[in-house]
Amino acid sequence: MLLIPLLAMIRKDLLLFLTDRRAVIMSFVAPIAIASFFGSIFSGTEAERARVTVALVDHDGSTISQAIVKAAVADANLNVTSPTADEARKAVREGDITVGVVIPKGFGDSAARAFFGGAQKPALTMWYDPSRGTELGLVRGIMTEHIMSAVSQEVFSGPTGTRVVDDALTNLGQSGLPTDQQRRLQDLLTSVRAFNQSAPAGLASGGGGAPVGGITVPYTVAQEAITSGENVAYNGYAHSFAGMGIQFLLFSSIDLGIGILLERQRGLWKRLRSAPLSRMTLLGGKALSGALIALMTLLVSFGFAMIVFKVSIAGSIVGFFMVAAACALMAATFGLLIASLGRTPGGSRGIASLSVLMMVMLGGAWVPTFLFPQWLQRATLVVPARWAVDGLDAMTWRGLGLSAAVAPTLALLGFAALFSTIAVLRFRWEE
């Protein structure tokens, strides 16, 4: 007896959904289109990886500065151009260049003299796009490596180094250092001069290559992207479809909530309430139909991604469906929440859309949450979309097992319980 009205409510809502062309497009076509776009951006291969654009302005022209420029040009992470200072500054302001680096006149000589301490350190000017602070950090690190390599190589083996060491030894008495430290520095510089005199000429080539002199980074890096398995490339479409799937699944929940408000406005809720049905049956029927539509939205999106973009459930298939079902239930109960707190369909749609956009933005559906500040990363644990995206990522490209699906599933079911409790308590039953 209870099953007949419950199934009828689900069937009716599915019929209404499928006859609404706008709803179908928004639920199936839009997430696929947007996720495909985002996926294509974040799925570049190593060869296609975006380089940081840097303008290097060499006002020095010394052996050291030339070695720095040469090393930077050869660096796989940078796309280096050599404009004038004015052009570089203008390009940064207009967003065409991320960082502009100016090597001032006398930089090489001053850097070499400052290498052993005491002398004034030369200033390297960096202009940067304030909207791309993260890339500034990358450029600073890379430039530090190349400058240290070039300066130390010249100091230990080049003509500038010989001159600098000779000068330093001559002026040691004026350095202001205590006598015992002067004696030790004199021993060091004497050793460096002896080393320079014994080394073959013309080694100051700067950056890369064999360690023929100077300071180099004392390690190499063996990089491996940890994906679902060995030699399995990261598929950025998996994350994009998870993020966009969740976003549009939540949008479908807005339609569910607004649908209830419209039913109330059109007097249909009177018919439902006048039937001998419990409140739980009425809300349960709505929640189940909403969850089914949400699940369809998610599964159709992922189905498309699997066929077209070779996204796979590299982790637990059971876990994937657990997370997907919990996402759908969370979204459906969010729809009930909208219906219980909303007054009019028009007013509620605006507030609900804003809530969903905030939720998906903070949940990492647009940009990964690791880009957020630490406090925000912790704060977003109270956002259901965060658990949804993390759970789907875990089951797809991360290739984690069933146990990794448990926490996101429980969290999402917890949110569903919270939303439905508030919805039941706040729902306006009287007409």
Place this chain on the structure above:
Amino acid sequence: MLEVRHLKKSFGTLTAVNDVSFSLRAGELVGLLGPNGAGKTTTVSMISGLVAPDEGSVLVGGAPLAGDTDPKKRKIGLVPQDLALYDELSANANLRFFGALYGLSGTGLEQAIERTLTLVGLADRAKDHVKNYSGGMKRRLNLAAGLLHDPDILLLDEPTVGVDPQSRNAIFDNLEQLKAAGKALLYTTHYMEEAERLADRLVIIDGGRVVADDTIAGMRARVPSANGERVSLETVFLALTGRSLRD
């Protein structure tokens, strides 16, 4: 069949219904009349279970209605003032859904759909989407939806608002057939000629209270005739409820 006892309902400081009592027998059509804001719709809402009364009770077949899931609610059919239909679905799909809410399924449901659509003259348009219906057709389908589960009591809240004379007449014919079949009908309206044509008895409410409960002849007898002519029902209504605007 239906007995309303001392119903009272307030919304905040406003008392919408105050000690309303009346009864409705099988095969009888009672007209529930009153000015705007008199408490007619709130009374119908309490009878159909949409609103819980603050005081009083609604008895169906001698037993009080108790809660949302009371099986006695199956004996009541509601025809709301709004066109409570899904425009995007066909008449068939609408009725299949509304019937299932009362537990109808399978052949029983199909037969009920055919019976009610035939009664309201929409059998040949059963597969059409409701959005393609005229206002009168929607009103008739609205009536059919309330009749689908074959209730003994039918609550009709202004069921002819905005329809043409042909559709109104068709609805009247339907209601007369139902009355003849022994159904009890409670009919709220602002149209005195409708009440005059259909009602066996009138209950007039004003300010949330019953100001008169009588047959049409009894109502007329309450207002003296100036020149021996029959007093119109509208004159009686205005005499009982006053001429001040209520909006």
